[in-house]
Amino acid sequence: MSKNVTIVRSYFTAVSKGDFDTVGALLSDDVVWHQPGKGIQSGTYSGKAELFAHLGNFAKWSNGTFAIDHVDYLADNGELVTAAIHFKAEKNGQSLAMKGVDLLRIEGDVIKEVWLFSERIEEEDAFWNSASAS
Template structure:
């Protein structure tokens, strides 16, 4: 299976809300690097921590967080995907940004994820501090 196929499985599981299938796309020691200076920033290690992290987006946004993948490109074990993500929170302007997610695939699973937002400062304000 190619690296881009693995990311496709991740995207399909995410869209379907299939947490078991989503967890299966990550290697046991996968690292999700969440950028910024806000309450969701930092590294999240392992499928359980990553799924809990993704759940935090839903919790903080009252279930409004949505992620769409526009396109993806692979180069060896790396895949970059252009994305659009949206969410709403009371007292905050709506979050609606584009970005790039970069995945490193090892042995048919996601080993690492880096996220790049078009306006990290606005995203930091949206998610807020602890």
């Protein structure tokens, strides 16, 4: 397993355990996060503070139920690592569950940039827009 895959595996393990100290240590201070779609959650987030505020919204809007519940595989191509994932969340009788792909760029042994891709982005947008209004 490559060093970059090991870094990304450590990141997903820390996320699944809620170990945000480790997550923070694995992210570059000037990390750039590209969240897809046209919903309340969508946009580009720069730096750890902005990113952690963004990720905190997922927890808030889903009453703490948002989770990446499965990582199907990780594969690398140089500084890029792709993760095939499944994520889920619930809020006020609504549920969201779908596959996604996360593409992470590693630089200097930390995650420097992340692009997310969702299986059904319109459905995800609708869920977060509804959840944030609750």
